[in-house]
Amino acid sequence: MKKHVTAMKKSGFLLAFFAFVGVLFVSVSHVLTKDKIIENKRLLLQHKWNEVLDISRYSNDLNDDNRIISAEELDLPYDSTVYLARSKSGEPVAAIFRVTTLEGYSGGITLLVGVNYKDKHLTGVRVIEHQETPGLGDKIEVKKSDWILGFKGKFLTTPDVPSWAVKRDGGEFDQFTGATITPRAVVGLVEHVLMYANTHLQQLFLEAPTPPKTSEAQ
DSSP states (O other), X not given: OHHHHHHHHHHHHHXXXXXXXXXXXXXXXHHHHXXXXXXXXXXXXXXXXXXHSOGGGOOSOTXXXXXXXXXXXXXXXXXXXXXXXXXXXXXXXXXXXXXXXXXXXXXXXXXXXXXXXXXXXEEEEEEEEEOOOTTTGGGGSTTXXXXXXXXXXXXXXXXXXXXXXXXXXXXXXXXXXXXXXHHHHHHHHHHHHHHHHHHHHHHHHHHSOOOOOOOOOO
């Protein structure tokens, strides 16, 4: 009986020991990879910035020159970040809005929307996060189709875009075969950003803190 109890205690100890080692391993791995994951996300975001706005057009570090716009102010489900691009002399060039809609087929879609400062045309749009259906809604990704490139150069009142909607809703933007909800959500979000930018863009730059000294773009 004593041997049986001793064996059970030993087994329990070994089980607890290996469980502790497992938890310790996971914790250490998390600590070691956390900074790497953060850095990878930062680099990906920077790459997307430069797809939305040509890097030769601005000289400041967008990580240091940005503002948070509340969900209430922008009338969106989450707070949004706007990155303020400036020339070497500090003059406003464009704003890049990071915004999210929950109107996608599978939930949230997060975009970067670039708006030129002077005439408010779109400098570009890119998807940075989504959960849309592979082979259908994921055509909003530039690596899956060129659909997202069609926004570049558009204005809120572009003559050839009488309605900011997909064609099925009477607008000028194509929907995808078998997937209308996803492009409809993207078109609606881009239009929403343009409407906000048309009346608030100048104020965003005026209210922003004095940016750090700019340097030549690398």
